[in-house]
Amino acid sequence: MTDVVIIGGGPGGYEAALVASQLGGRVTLIERRGLGGSAVLTDVVPSKTLIATAEVMTMLRGAHELGLRLDGSDNLAAAFSVDLAAVNDRVLRLAAAQSADIGVRLRAEGVRLIEGSGRLDGTEAVIASTAEGEQRLAADIILIATGTTPRELPAARPDGERILTWTQLYNLRELPERLIVVGSGVTGAEFASAYNALGADVVLVSSREQVLPGEDADAGRVVQQVFERSGMTILSRSRAQAARVDGDQVVVELADGRTVTGSHCLMAVGSVPNTAGIGLEQAGVALDERGYITVDKVSRTTARGVYAAGDCTGVFALASVAAMQGRIAMWHSLGDAVGPLDLRTVAANVFTAPEIATVGVGQAEVDSGLVNAHAVMLPLHTNARAKMRGINDGFVKVFCLPTTGIVIGGVVVAPIASELIEALSLAVREKLTVDQLAQSFTVYPSLTGSIAEAARRLHGRSAVQTLSH
CATH class of the missing domain: 3.30.390.30 (FAD/NAD-linked reductase, C-terminal dimerisation domain)
Structure with a gap:
């Protein structure tokens, strides 16, 4: 029987585990934070649940165009208030439920689950570090699916209360009076859109001329126009270089000397791969200049028998791509029919409004x-x-x-x-x-x-x- 060891329980890891088990492998999956990884616990599932609530408020604000009134008022949304504590409780509850469902499925398929962290011991074994100590797991096939962590600016360290990463937003109990969002990429734009719809005063700091610079330019133009029309403040061609807490306020310093003050600040300035300190270089796994694992179109790394999937590869930061990379890795390594990953067929979505x-x-x-x-x-x-x-x-x-x-x-x-x-x-x-x-x-x-x-x-x-x- 082929021993498969997977480090990381996000979409790339758990989907790979299901395929490997289906193909007869003896599968062990190591996850330190919770099954589903950041996609389920702190990223995709939570953020889209929050956005789903924001969508309802957006529809309420447009209800007057459909002839809907509340006691003669055009503002149907004014009859509703946002209980952010209840919203975030629901967000975290759904994320936990999704994580638990993944665990049930994996166990039902015979996957061995280890709570802890893993590192490579060459290309034929993985060391699992758990609360009970370390154990060495022999492996014929290894899959690295360790994901990424929010990037932090040295002069704008998140404190989890006023200066936040997107993983910390769900701890908020009250709607920010004024939320400064630094970064107008997908993550920044999505949260700016959601909190704007929920009723927060939002300031979006964008280093580019237009929001969502990585998307279709016509699409970005439409979204920016909607943002501005809805009352959001967009500071274009403005680069944040520092943020500090001053009492119950956050002061964001821009590169041109201006400052922006708000009650909270979301730092959405990208991610860094979780690839340091897990034995990759020693095992012969090549990393690029940013620290992402180099893989080919069937998820192989430069080390024999070692594959990688998901955000840690820097290929395409989507849960669907991570899952497909993980499946392809197992199909290829276990001898099933497989085609290479074709990014031309990937559908992607930005959940703005x-x-x-x-x-x-x-x-x-x-x-x-x-x-x-x-x-x-x-x-x-x-x-x-x-x-x-x-x-x-x-x-x-x-x-x-x-x-x-x-x-x-x-x-x-x-x-x-x-x-x-x-x-x-x-x-x-x-x-x-x-x-x-x-x-x-x-x-x-x-x-x-x-x-x-x-x-x-x-x-x-x-x-x-x-x-x-």
């Missing part, structure tokens, strides 16, 4: 000349279902190859973009043409109708790249 969902080729690649593609962008405000729901912001964008019409990418900006992207994700995965996408039936009225309409507009395009707004 509105959401941004993407798959495949993006606008930046087309604009830079890396990809020759046709594109059509349709605003949602012309869609009948959007009008009925009071949706005024957002769009659908579809990219296809000029000659064949094969769909190679798409962007959706909408309140439920995470659900709508599935049609484009399937088209990219299966190499469907715009004509095939256009000829599929969509419900009328529906937001998905705009996806089919965009595909119809791409039918028969000339060789000249166009973008219809």
